[in-house]
Amino acid sequence: MNATDTRERILGRMFQDIHKNGFQGLRADRVIADLGITKGALYHYFPSKDAIGLAVIAEIIEPSYLAFFRSLEQAKGHPIDLLKAHLQELADKASPDDIYLGCPLNNLVQEMSPLNEDFRQRLKVVMDGMIHYSTRALERGVAQGQVKAGTDCAAVASFMVAGMEGAYGVAKVQKSLSSFHRNIQQLLNYLEMFRA
Amino acid sequence: MNATDTRERILGRMFQDIHKNGFQGLRADRVIADLGITKGALYHYFPSKDAIGLAVIAEIIEPSYLAFFRSLEQAKGHPIDLLKAHLQELADKASPDDIYLGCPLNNLVQEMSPLNEDFRQRLKVVMDGMIHYSTRALERGVAQGQVKAGTDCAAVASFMVAGMEGAYGVAKVQKSLSSFHRNIQQLLNYLEMFRA
DNA sequence: TTGCACATACCAACTAGTATGTATACATTT
DNA sequence: AAATGTATACATACTAGTTGGTATGTGCAA
Numbered sequence: 001m002n003a004t005d006t007r008e009r010i011l012g013r014m015f016q017d018i019h020k021n022g023f024q025g026l027r028a029d030r031v032i033a034d035l036g037i038t039k040g041a042l043y044h045y046f047p048s049k050d051a052i053g054l055a056v057i058a059e060i061i062e063p064s065y066l067a068f069f070r071s072l073e074q075a076k077g078h079p080i081d082l083l084k085a086h087l088q089e090l091a092d093k094a095s096p097d098d099i100y101l102g103c104p105l106n107n108l109v110q111e112m113s114p115l116n117e118d119f120r121q122r123l124k125v126v127m128d129g130m131i132h133y134s135t136r137a138l139e140r141g142v143a144q145g146q147v148k149a150g151t152d153c154a155a156v157a158s159f160m161v162a163g164m165e166g167a168y169g170v171a172k173v174q175k176s177l178s179s180f181h182r183n184i185q186q187l188l189n190y191l192e193m194f195r196a
Numbered sequence: 197m198n199a200t201d202t203r204e205r206i207l208g209r210m211f212q213d214i215h216k217n218g219f220q221g222l223r224a225d226r227v228i229a230d231l232g233i234t235k236g237a238l239y240h241y242f243p244s245k246d247a248i249g250l251a252v253i254a255e256i257i258e259p260s261y262l263a264f265f266r267s268l269e270q271a272k273g274h275p276i277d278l279l280k281a282h283l284q285e286l287a288d289k290a291s292p293d294d295i296y297l298g299c300p301l302n303n304l305v306q307e308m309s310p311l312n313e314d315f316r317q318r319l320k321v322v323m324d325g326m327i328h329y330s331t332r333a334l335e336r337g338v339a340q341g342q343v344k345a346g347t348d349c350a351a352v353a354s355f356m357v358a359g360m361e362g363a364y365g366v367a368k369v370q371k372s373l374s375s376f377h378r379n380i381q382q383l384l385n386y387l388e389m390f391r392a
Numbered sequence: 393t394t395g396c397a398c399a400t401a402c403c404a405a406c407t408a409g410t411a412t413g414t415a416t417a418c419a420t421t422t
Numbered sequence: 423a424a425a426t427g428t429a430t431a432c433a434t435a436c437t438a439g440t441t442g443g444t445a446t447g448t449g450c451a452a
Contacts, residue, residue: 020311110298115218
């Protein structure tokens, strides 16, 4: 077991615990007991609980969320189809547990934005990134005549993300995967409005 | 100062503290210090912290959210106009602080649904109510030829609520009232799709 | 022999909850 | 009308358990 492994094992479990309990509900003791390590190891890699949260955002959440949206820069194809395919994939791949625990990004946004400005800014970078790359894809679509002329691409991209997060939230309280599917379907219908 | 007043003062402050800090972040000591009362008063009215949270949902959150949606049962007028007017009013009346702290209902849903089944069920009743009364209003609209025939009213109502909560979430991390307005505007555009 | 990667033991601060006391209003009895 | 009982509405003081964080020690590889 080398050093990098331990650090990543810690981060991974912290992410899981935060996903279920929230950052304020995260208990370092619970995680280290789970991993069979001690506080020495934990505080060797992270100076504080806040640092753990920020590392989870930067090293786990941000990469996993932005991977697709960054890829839009090089992607060929109709932007609305690309966005719809991504949303469809989210819906298809979602397990009941994913729905019950909610979107990790959204969870942290709701909990931490008013409490910790560092958290808010890091989370904002992720959501802004999702919106930014979607906006650019739609704008290229307008230029190529695939998306209706006059479309407010930034507003559509922003609402797409909002609708996605909202779909997670409603499904979460209803504990219903099919609710998530229905709402994602409505979001797809919304996007279709802007096809040229 | 009579007894009812004290109980309601406690609940009101608890609501505010939960709104900002979340239920797990709620500190009873902080609230009673704020109110200038003592633990004796608090535990005279509420047997536990959980009971406080559930009372806040039942006595503050549920009435304030369901008032409008229940009123749809007796309302005259085009259902899409009624729903749009309500969303527009939410946007118009929202203060920067409302946006920064987020939607109290959504906050609790995200935080507590996976942690406490009592909370989840109480919160679900509220959200289901919002969706239910909106669905019925749209269905009456279909019957009266105001809403497009064949509209999946339950799906539209559900996504309207999802879009609303999502708009709160995105605006919260962006700390931006105008972001909220833009997203609500897109939600209004979405609803317009279903006008007959 | 120096520094990394941990382990062990410990602590101060906090936090929900409790046990107990008391002042006051109101009803009941005498 | 006076005395007495009783329930309400708190206040005070305390505790047991938890939690993030620290101080210090140790094995080992380079």
